[in-house]
Structure formats: structure tokens, C-alpha cells
Amino acid sequence: MSHLIVAPIILPAVVAAFLVLVLRHDLTSQRIVSMASTLVLLAITIWLYVSAAEGAPTPYLLGEWRAPFGIVLVLDRLAATMLLLTALLAVAVLIYAIAGWDHRGQHFHPLFQFQLMGLNGAFLTGDVFNLFVFFEVMLIASYGLMLHGGGARRLRTGFHYIAINLVGSTLFLFAVGLIYAVTGTLNMADLAARVAQIAPGDEAILRVGALLLLLVFALKAALVPLQWWLPSAYAAAPGPVAALFMMMTKVGAYSIVRVYTVVFGADAGALADIAAPWVVPAALATLALGAVGVLASPTLLGMVCFSIVWSMGSLLLALGLFDPVGLSAGLYYLLHSTLSGAALFLLADLVAAQRGRLADRLVPAPRLPHADLLAGLFFVAAIAMTGMPPLSGFLGKLLILDATWRSPLAVTSWVILLGSSLLVIVGFARAGSTLFWKIADRPAEPAEPARSIALPVTVIAGLLGATALLSVFAGPISRELAATAQQTLDIKAYVRAVNPADLALSRGAPQ
Amino acid sequence: MEILVASGIGVLTMVGLYLVLSRHAFPVIIGTTFLSYAVNLFLFVMGRLEIDKAPIITKGVTDYADPLPQALVLTAIVISFGMTALVVVLALRGFLETGTERVEKGEPQRDARKRKAAQP
Numbered sequence: 001m002s003h004l005i006v007a008p009i010i011l012p013a014v015v016a017a018f019l020v021l022v023l024r025h026d027l028t029s030q031r032i033v034s035m036a037s038t039l040v041l042l043a044i045t046i047w048l049y050v051s052a053a054e055g056a057p058t059p060y061l062l063g064e065w066r067a068p069f070g071i072v073l074v075l076d077r078l079a080a081t082m083l084l085l086t087a088l089l090a091v092a093v094l095i096y097a098i099a100g101w102d103h104r105g106q107h108f109h110p111l112f113q114f115q116l117m118g119l120n121g122a123f124l125t126g127d128v129f130n131l132f133v134f135f136e137v138m139l140i141a142s143y144g145l146m147l148h149g150g151g152a153r154r155l156r157t158g159f160h161y162i163a164i165n166l167v168g169s170t171l172f173l174f175a176v177g178l179i180y181a182v183t184g185t186l187n188m189a190d191l192a193a194r195v196a197q198i199a200p201g202d203e204a205i206l207r208v209g210a211l212l213l214l215l216v217f218a219l220k221a222a223l224v225p226l227q228w229w230l231p232s233a234y235a236a237a238p239g240p241v242a243a244l245f246m247m248m249t250k251v252g253a254y255s256i257v258r259v260y261t262v263v264f265g266a267d268a269g270a271l272a273d274i275a276a277p278w279v280v281p282a283a284l285a286t287l288a289l290g291a292v293g294v295l296a297s298p299t300l301l302g303m304v305c306f307s308i309v310w311s312m313g314s315l316l317l318a319l320g321l322f323d324p325v326g327l328s329a330g331l332y333y334l335l336h337s338t339l340s341g342a343a344l345f346l347l348a349d350l351v352a353a354q355r356g357r358l359a360d361r362l363v364p365a366p367r368l369p370h371a372d373l374l375a376g377l378f379f380v381a382a383i384a385m386t387g388m389p390p391l392s393g394f395l396g397k398l399l400i401l402d403a404t405w406r407s408p409l410a411v412t413s414w415v416i417l418l419g420s421s422l423l424v425i426v427g428f429a430r431a432g433s434t435l436f437w438k439i440a441d442r443p444a445e446p447a448e449p450a451r452s453i454a455l456p457v458t459v460i461a462g463l464l465g466a467t468a469l470l471s472v473f474a475g476p477i478s479r480e481l482a483a484t485a486q487q488t489l490d491i492k493a494y495v496r497a498v499n500p501a502d503l504a505l506s507r508g509a510p511q
Numbered sequence: 512m513e514i515l516v517a518s519g520i521g522v523l524t525m526v527g528l529y530l531v532l533s534r535h536a537f538p539v540i541i542g543t544t545f546l547s548y549a550v551n552l553f554l555f556v557m558g559r560l561e562i563d564k565a566p567i568i569t570k571g572v573t574d575y576a577d578p579l580p581q582a583l584v585l586t587a588i589v590i591s592f593g594m595t596a597l598v599v600v601l602a603l604r605g606f607l608e609t610g611t612e613r614v615e616k617g618e619p620q621r622d623a624r625k626r627k628a629a630q631p
Contacts, residue, residue, distance in 0.1 A: 129583055129586075133586065133590075136590045136594075140593070140594070140597070143597060143601075147601070150608075151608075152605070152608045152609045155601065155604055155605040155608050155609070156605055156609065158601055158605075159536060159539075159598070159601055159602060159605055162594070162597065162598050162601060163531065163539050163543065163598065166543040166546070166591075166594055166598065167531060167543065167546065169590070169591070169594070170527075170543075170546040170547065170549075170550045170591075173550040173553070173554060173587050174550055174553060176554075176583070177550070177553050177554045177557040177580075177583075178557070180557050180558075180579070180580065180583075181557040181558075181559075
């Protein structure tokens with residue numbers, strides 16, 4: 001097997017250590033090394049995606065310890081897709097940050113690389129406890145990044161953010177402990193076999209552990225009623241950091257898919273599909289609440305944050321069906337919402353910087369410098385996020401509607417998804433009118449020293465261009481994602497790849 | 512013995528949750544610390560409570576205590592220790608920056624106004 005499977009974890013880790021130990025006082029060198037490393041990471045993930053598309057899931061045995069005794073990384077289509085998306089987003093966000101954000105505090109680039117390490121590790125690992133460890137790596141880096149730039153508001157919101165995640169981590173450990181107590185293993189492939197054979201007496205404990213784990217992932221994915229931390233945390237974070245955080249909610253969604261297909265999926269015996277009754281209703285509630293939040297927000301950033309909550313509702317509505325059509329639709333929408341959400345965060349940051357003390361409050365202001373350009377970008381980004389033609393949000397939403405058509409909650413899903421879409425459209429239309437069309441009749445107050453916005457605008461346009469490409473190449477991409485969905489739901493292939501039959505046969509009956 | 516350990520973990524969890532819901536930073540931090548203690552003990556006993564079993568591979572011995580939960584709990588201890596240190600520093604910094612350790616939004620302005628009004 002190729003060692004490139006572990007490279008998405010090792011490369012950022014080594015580069016981060018190098019940046020903080022050797023280059024801590026030289027921002028220019030930090031930028032060069034960080035950018036080069038991220039581009040290399042992008043190349044590696046492209047290669048991994050191509051190799052994953054060829055065949056069965058590929059395990060990587062750390063230290064050459066066989067599963068389930070050692071920690072195993074697993075590269076399959078789903079993991080490779082997430083890695084590639086992470087790398088693309090990282091390149092865009094890093095370019096934006098280099099345009100100015102990275103010198104407003106200490107250690108932006110090392111923390112950025114550690115964040116990539118945690119994200120990539122979460123997508124690659126095939127072990128539940130190792131997933132916890134990578135969650136923590138990701139979260140620790142996110143705390144530092146969120147507080148980048150300082151300020152009283154960031155410190156206060158940061159305290160909330162850290163406290164809620166500490167509680168989430170504790171719940172994660174409780175869940176892991178319960179699962180280990182009754183199965184004796186934490187390797188996902190091994191768990192798949194053990195869960196199916198669980199003794200009736202242990203079923204209740206395992207059920208509690210499974211649902212507790214779902215709670216943890218739902219918190220990460222901002223599912224109602226666990227979404228309340230996201231709007232304040234992401235609104236307080238620096239713009240490029242909030243854009244990168246788009247990937248963190250996707251980790252929650254990915255974890256739900258991975259654990260509740262491989263471990264608690266269709267073959268899990270008494271606990272088969274244990275998450276299914278919960279995810280779709282929670283997603284519908286998330287859609288409704290996110291849309292109301294979009295209408296209610298008095299600031300652009302707050303509105304963008306609630307639209308992220310809303311898009312997570314759409315995403316998990318599709319993923320929560322746990323079938324090939326829903327998974328395929330969800331993955332397409334996932335690509336779209338990550339790119340458009342990141343573009344919106346960067347754009348909100350750019351608009352706020354142009355408006356002086358008014359920042360991103362939705363009130364009329366003197367005419368912005370570069371108003372036409374920013375208005376155009378906002379228009380496209382709003383179309384993308386709300387899911388209107390011709391951008392990929394519309395196709396994604398259409399795929400989700402099609403996927404939910406055969407489910408028991410079809411009518412409810414359609415009504416809530418379409419109704420909440422209308423509310424989000426109204427919210428964005430109103431915000432755009434207020435920000436760019438209404439002009440306050442007073443002289444412009446001095447904003448930040450005029451700085452070129454060419455690089456930030458290029459990044460935002462690039463992200464929105466990516467959603468256009470998603471739309472133009474929707475056919476081939478959908479076929480790829482359908483194959484990914486099929487492979488993800490092929491639990492036997494996953495288990496066979498990670499846990500060879502000869503090892504399973506050599507083990508006695510479960511104790 | 513099982514009921515005693517389970518009750519202890521339950522009480523630690525209960526106290527931790529109560530403190531985490533406080534309005535001030537310091538009790539929140541202490542609450543997360545209690546939750547960490549609870550979950551560390553919880554993980555430790557997930558390998559079952561045993562007496563008279565060998566912890567390390569020994570010649571002639573066939574009964575062993577489960578070592579894996581001990582490894583897991585070590586990892587959890589290190590992570591929660593680092594997190595607690597971070598959140599303490601953050602709370603201190605927040606206090607120095609805003610003049611209050613209350614965690615709700617909006618309070619600092621009123622507190623600041625009172626403090627300014629109280630100054631001679």
C-alpha cells in the first residue's frame with residue numbers, strides 16, 4: 001500500500017511544527033511554506049481521489065499492527081472526496097488570509113495546518129477512539145483560529161464555544177466507553193461484526209452508547225436542538241477562519257454517515273439503522289429554524305451563519321435517508337454548500353471591512369467603495385446559497401427533493417424544504433437591497449486604510465466559479481457521487497478490506 | 512463495589528453539569544473539570560472492575576485485567592488537561608479585556624456603566 005494515505009495527516013503536522021519552531025518570527029517565510037504545503041496537500045488528495053476511485057477501500061495499518069489491534073486508516077471514495085474538498089477549500093481560504101488576516105495575531109499558519117491535520121485525520125481514520133483524538137486536534141486548532149485577532153467579543157464568544165465543545169468531548173468519551181464496554185473493540189470494521197452479534201442483555205447499553213454518539217455528531221453538525229452555538233461562534237470568528245469552519249460541520253455529517261452505515265447500518269442486527277428515525281426529523285427542524293434565523297438576523301454575518309444552519313438541515317435531510325439516492329444527493333449538496341458558504345463568509349468579511357463602524361449591520365450606509373463589484377458577488381453568492389438556478393444549489397436541492405420523494409416523510413420534507421427556501425430567499429434579497437441599493441444620505445466615514453481587494457475578490461469569485469462548474473459538470477459529478485454512495489453503503493466490502501477473513505476466523509466466538 | 516463506583520461517577524457528572532450551567536466563567540471551568548474526572552473514571556471501569564488479575568503479560572497466567580481502557584483514559588486525561596489550561600487562560604484574558612467574568616452577552620456594558628458611575 002502507498003504511504004500517501006497517511007500523508008494528509010503527517011504533512012500538515014510536520015509543517016505546523018516547523019512553522020512554529022523555526023519560522024515563528026518571519027511571516028513571509030511562513031506564508032510561503034504554508035502555501036506550498038497546502039498546494040502539495042491538494043496534489044496528494046487529487047492522487048488519493050484517483051486511486052480511491054479505482055477499487056475497494058484501502059486500509060493503512062499504522063505501525064503494521066493488524067486491525068483491530070492497531071489504529072487503521074481507511075481510504076475509500078467517501079474519505080477521498082472529503083479530503084479533496086478540504087484541500088480545495090484550504091487553498092482558497094489561505095490565499096484570502098494571506099491578503100491580510102494572518103498578521104493580525106500570532107501563529108495563524110501553524111494553527112491552520114494543525115486544523116488541516118485534524119480534519120484530514122477525522123476523514124481517514126477507521127477507529128472510533130482515534131476519531132475522538134482527531135476531533136480534539138481539529139477543535140484545539142479551531143479555538144486558536146477563532147480567537148485570532150483578539151477583541152472582547154471574540155474572547156467572550158470563544159469561551160462559549162470552548163465550553164460547549166468540552167461538554168461535547170465528554171459525551172463523546174462516555175459514548176465510546178459504553179460501546180467498548182459491551183463490544184470489546186473500537187475499530188469500526190470490527191465493531192460492525194460485533195454489533196451484529198450483540199447479546200440481548202447488552203443491547204440496551206449499546207443502544208445508549210450509539211445514541212449518545214449520535215448526539216455528539218449532531219452537535220458537531222449543528223442539528224436542532226444542538227445548533228445554538230454555531231451562529232455566535234462563526235459570526236465572531238475571522239472571515240477566513242469561518243470559511244474554513246465550513247468543513248467542521250461537514251465532519252459531523254461525515255461522522256454520522258460513516259458510523260451509522262458501517263457500525264450501526266443495515267447489517268447491525270437489533271441495532272440496525274438506529275439513527276434513521278432521528279436524523280430526518282431533526283434535519284427538518286433545523287431547516288425551519290435556520291430559515292427563521294436568516295429572516296431574523298440583524299447582521300450579514302449572522303444571516304450567513306443561520307443559512308449555514310439551514311444548509312446543514314438540507315444536507316442531513318438527504319444523508320439521513322441512509323440510502324444510495326439520498327447519500328448521492330447529500331454529497332452533491334455537501335460540495336455545493338461548502339463552497340458557497342465559504343464564499344459568503346469571505347464576502348461578508350470583505351463588506352464589513354469596507355463599511356467602517358457599521359461593519360455588517362443591515363442598515364443603509366454611505367455608498368461603498370467597489371459597491372458594484374461587491375453587489376455582483378453578493379448576488380451570485382446569494383443565488384448559490386439559496387439554491388436558485390442556474391447554480392449548483394438548485395440542482396442539489398432538486399436531487400434532495402427527488403431523494404426524499406419515496407420516504408414516509410415525503411410531503412413534510414417537500415413542504416419544509418421549499419417553504420424554508422422561500423424564507424431564505426426573502427432574507428437574502430432584503431439584505432442585498434439594504435446593503436447595496438439603499439444609500440444613506442451622509443458623507444462616508446473613514447474606513448480601514450484603502451487596501452486592494454483584488455486578491456480577496458479573486459478567491460471569492462473562484463469559489464463561486466467552482467459552484468458554477470459543479471452545475472455545468474453535474475452529470476459526471478453525480479455519477480461519481482452515485483458510485484461513492486454505493487461504495488459507502490457496501491459495508492461488507494469495507495469490513496472485508498479492513499478486517500481480512502483469515503483474521504476473523506482465527507478469533508474465537510465473542511465473549 | 513460496582514454500585515459505589517457507579518454512584519461516584521454519577522455524582523461527579525451531576526455536579527459537573529450543574530456548574531457548567533453557571534453564569535460565571537470560574538464555575539463553568541470547574542464544572543468541565545468535574546465532567547473530565549467523571550468520564551476518566553467511567554472509561555477506566557469500562558474494562559470491568561477486577562481483582563486478582565494480572566495487568567501485564569506474565570508466564571503461566573491466563574486471566575488478565577483489560578489494559579485498553581487504561582490507555583484510552585491516559586489519552587483523555589492529557590487532552591482534557593490541555594483544554595482546561597486553555598479555557599482558564601481564555602477566561603483570565605476575557606476578564607482582563609471586559610472587566611467581568613459573567614458569560615452572558617450584554618452584561619459587560621451595564622457593568623461597565625455602573626463601574627464608571629461609581630468612580631469619583
